[in-house]
Amino acid sequence: MACYSLLESDPRVTRQIDWLVSAGYTVDTVGLGGLPRPTVRRHYAIRPLRGLLAFRLVRLGIHVLLPRRARFAMLEQARIPRELRSAHGSYDLIVANEIDLLPWVTGVGQRLLATGGRTHVDLHEYHRWAGEGSGRLATSVFGGYHSWLLSRAGSPVVTSRSTVADKLADLYATDFGVARPSVVRNSPARVELDPRPVDPNRIELVYHGFAELARGLHLLVDAMRLSSSRFRLNLMLTGGEEAKHSLAAAAADLGDRVRIVPAVAMDEVSRAINEFDLEVVFIPPTTLSFEYALPNKFFEAVQGRVGLIIGNSPSMVEITTHYGNGVVVDGWTAADLARTLDALDVETVTRLKQASVQCANDLNSEHEGRAFLASVAGQDASTPSS
Numbered sequence: 001m002a003c004y005s006l007l008e009s010d011p012r013v014t015r016q017i018d019w020l021v022s023a024g025y026t027v028d029t030v031g032l033g034g035l036p037r038p039t040v041r042r043h044y045a046i047r048p049l050r051g052l053l054a055f056r057l058v059r060l061g062i063h064v065l066l067p068r069r070a071r072f073a074m075l076e077q078a079r080i081p082r083e084l085r086s087a088h089g090s091y092d093l094i095v096a097n098e099i100d101l102l103p104w105v106t107g108v109g110q111r112l113l114a115t116g117g118r119t120h121v122d123l124h125e126y127h128r129w130a131g132e133g134s135g136r137l138a139t140s141v142f143g144g145y146h147s148w149l150l151s152r153a154g155s156p157v158v159t160s161r162s163t164v165a166d167k168l169a170d171l172y173a174t175d176f177g178v179a180r181p182s183v184v185r186n187s188p189a190r191v192e193l194d195p196r197p198v199d200p201n202r203i204e205l206v207y208h209g210f211a212e213l214a215r216g217l218h219l220l221v222d223a224m225r226l227s228s229s230r231f232r233l234n235l236m237l238t239g240g241e242e243a244k245h246s247l248a249a250a251a252a253d254l255g256d257r258v259r260i261v262p263a264v265a266m267d268e269v270s271r272a273i274n275e276f277d278l279e280v281v282f283i284p285p286t287t288l289s290f291e292y293a294l295p296n297k298f299f300e301a302v303q304g305r306v307g308l309i310i311g312n313s314p315s316m317v318e319i320t321t322h323y324g325n326g327v328v329v330d331g332w333t334a335a336d337l338a339r340t341l342d343a344l345d346v347e348t349v350t351r352l353k354q355a356s357v358q359c360a361n362d363l364n365s366e367h368e369g370r371a372f373l374a375s376v377a378g379q380d381a382s383t384p385s386s
Helices: 011-022 056-065 068-075 082-087 108-112 136-154 166-176 217-226 241-250 252-257 266-273 296-303 314-323 334-342 346-362 365-376
Strands: 002-006 028-032 042-045 091-097 113-122 160-163 203-210 231-238 258-261 278-281 307-310 326-328
Touching: 011 091, 011 365, 056 068, 056 136, 068 136, 091 108, 108 113, 113 365, 136 166, 160 166, 160 365, 166 314, 203 217, 203 266, 203 296, 217 231, 217 241, 217 252, 217 334, 231 241, 231 252, 231 266, 241 252, 241 258, 252 258, 266 296, 278 296, 296 307, 296 346, 307 314, 307 334, 307 346, 314 326, 314 346, 326 346
Parallel strands: 002 028, 002 091, 028 042, 091 113, 113 160, 203 231, 203 278, 231 258, 278 307, 307 326
Antiparallel strands: none
């Protein structure tokens, strides 16, 4: 399992490790940080940049002056522990999460595979360079490098692929001219919970996840300013200290109507948010990934047995329409969100929470684990997710 992230705090990656172990695989990992799971046999930690490479200006010079393959070899591949070389021909399966290590996985990493071994790429969401609009030079230097990384996902040595939503699977199949990737949603394990009763005078909203302002978090705060005092917004945020400070400052005049509450371990999220009533997943479609988003928090909210307030995001709308556990906001402004909230009564909120019970029974990691294991085995890779 190879992923350029802090594996122990990456819920999608840790779930995949658990699924593989439960299926009888012996799992080694390559990534940032320490051992991600006690069931992992060996973890190869990606080394930090050292010497001159630790300086941003030096790395910028490398990006400007060197070809893409040389950049990757110097800035990324050189950080992968050399001890992996001794594992030549030792693995039946390589799973690459995201795109950052794809040139290594589809290049020298193939030497780690035994005869007949497979390579699976989990693309997660839709990858588009985040710096679009930054100017011609930046686009040429960094956007081109990003496109080069992503192109490796279409390599013929990749035997299977997965992503998080049906529409994204369609896009990748079209972009690369490959078999349609499998859909493996971000559903956590099922937990035994009942919906909490709703207080008509204090309807508790929650948003949990990484503090990323690009996901429209300021809109949630602004909606509180425009909506009835019946609603209180709880922000359970990880990382992004600057973003947290920005949100706290924006909500300073709202008193306890907007609270930043302590984050919990990822395995405890569903239980922690069970005390609230509605999860707000209102992500303006400023990128293709955001437009077709189907994030962890959506499914953690389902397991928490809370209702959902969502924007018109097709992947989420499909599920909430089927189960009746969410309300779709008509528009992408804070005023649109506030208007939707004010139209809710206690009976509606209670109904949404009750509808999440059946959704939680159907959408959980046990179901998604079967889809993932079938995908890495090369089964049903082009069949749309049900």
